[in-house]
Amino acid sequence: MDSALSRNLSRTDLSWWHRRYLQQAEWTRTARVHLYRRLEIARCGTILEIGCGTGVISNELVDRTDSAVFGLDNDFTALDFAREQASNKMLLWLAGDADKLPFADASLDLIVTHYFWLWAKRSDVIINECRRVLKESGRLAALAEPDYSSRQDHPEGRPNIKEFLMSDLKAKGADPAIGKKIEDIFARAGFKTVAGSVCDKTAYGANPELFRQEWKLLERLGYPSEELASIKKQPEEKWITMPIHWAIGRKK
Numbered sequence: 001m002d003s004a005l006s007r008n009l010s011r012t013d014l015s016w017w018h019r020r021y022l023q024q025a026e027w028t029r030t031a032r033v034h035l036y037r038r039l040e041i042a043r044c045g046t047i048l049e050i051g052c053g054t055g056v057i058s059n060e061l062v063d064r065t066d067s068a069v070f071g072l073d074n075d076f077t078a079l080d081f082a083r084e085q086a087s088n089k090m091l092l093w094l095a096g097d098a099d100k101l102p103f104a105d106a107s108l109d110l111i112v113t114h115y116f117w118l119w120a121k122r123s124d125v126i127i128n129e130c131r132r133v134l135k136e137s138g139r140l141a142a143l144a145e146p147d148y149s150s151r152q153d154h155p156e157g158r159p160n161i162k163e164f165l166m167s168d169l170k171a172k173g174a175d176p177a178i179g180k181k182i183e184d185i186f187a188r189a190g191f192k193t194v195a196g197s198v199c200d201k202t203a204y205g206a207n208p209e210l211f212r213q214e215w216k217l218l219e220r221l222g223y224p225s226e227e228l229a230s231i232k233k234q235p236e237e238k239w240i241t242m243p244i245h246w247a248i249g250r251k252k
């Protein structure tokens with residue numbers, strides 16, 4: 001495979017991102033478990049996760065099913081990390097790009113993604129690939145995609161935290177408002193689509209760890225330290241809302 005595909009994150013970066021992915025998966029757990037039931041994952045013979053990163057969701061799928069589970073990512077180092085973390089599991093890790101899936105036509109029952117379309121550069125090509133490799137009536141599921149454009153922080157911060165995070169994501173080539181577009185992307189590609197979103201308001205007292213993680217992320221991304229120190233004061237007044245969207249498409 002072309003090594004240019006890999007971002008080759010350092011080991012320290014990967015441990016940090018792995019913890020972040022675990023945390024994200026914790027935030028989206030309730031909706032995801034509901035979607036797993038709706039998707040009847042236990043009845044799927046073959047499941048692919050596209051953009052599996054360090055393997056958090058693929059591992060969960062293998063623990064919850066007897067299916068053949070494949071985790072695919074174009075980041076070599078993330079996949080090595082995933083392999084090491086789950087060396088005892090029946091999971092196949094695939095280094096590859098989502099716009100050329102290494103599967104035969106009509107060979108998979110289910111494709112899942114979690115915080116993937118946010119980063120997908122050629123979503124039109126990728127979604128056609130998903131169609132190609134899914135069996136008739138097979139499903140494509142976006143389990144969680146954020147919509148930063150509708151995020152609210154209290155206090156908003158100066159610079160505005162939402163704007164700061166959105167600029168950072170855009171600079172890295174991501175689409176921070178992907179959540180609200182995902183239903184349309186699936187439907188336009190010809191999938192029979194159902195979709196929804198969850199938008200809880202989380203106060204500091206209900207989940208201090210969420211705020212600690214957000215602050216660590218802001219620090220890492222270079223948010224001004226004096227402003228961050230001031231935001232951390234009087235934590236009981238803080239809250240965040242961030243819509244997380246999901247979509248399930250059935251191949252017609």
Ligand SMILES: C[S@@+](CC[C@H](N)C(=O)[O-])C[C@H]1O[C@@H](n2cnc3c(N)ncnc32)[C@H](O)[C@@H]1O
Nearest residue numbers: 021051052053056073074075097098114115119
């Ligand atoms: C935010 S991470 C999510 C990881 C994982 N799904 C989770 O939630 O823990 C997105 C992943 O998608 C991968 N990715 C982005 N574009 C890709 C592509 N075209 N083909 C394969 N993987 C891709 C990135 O390398 C990254 O590991």
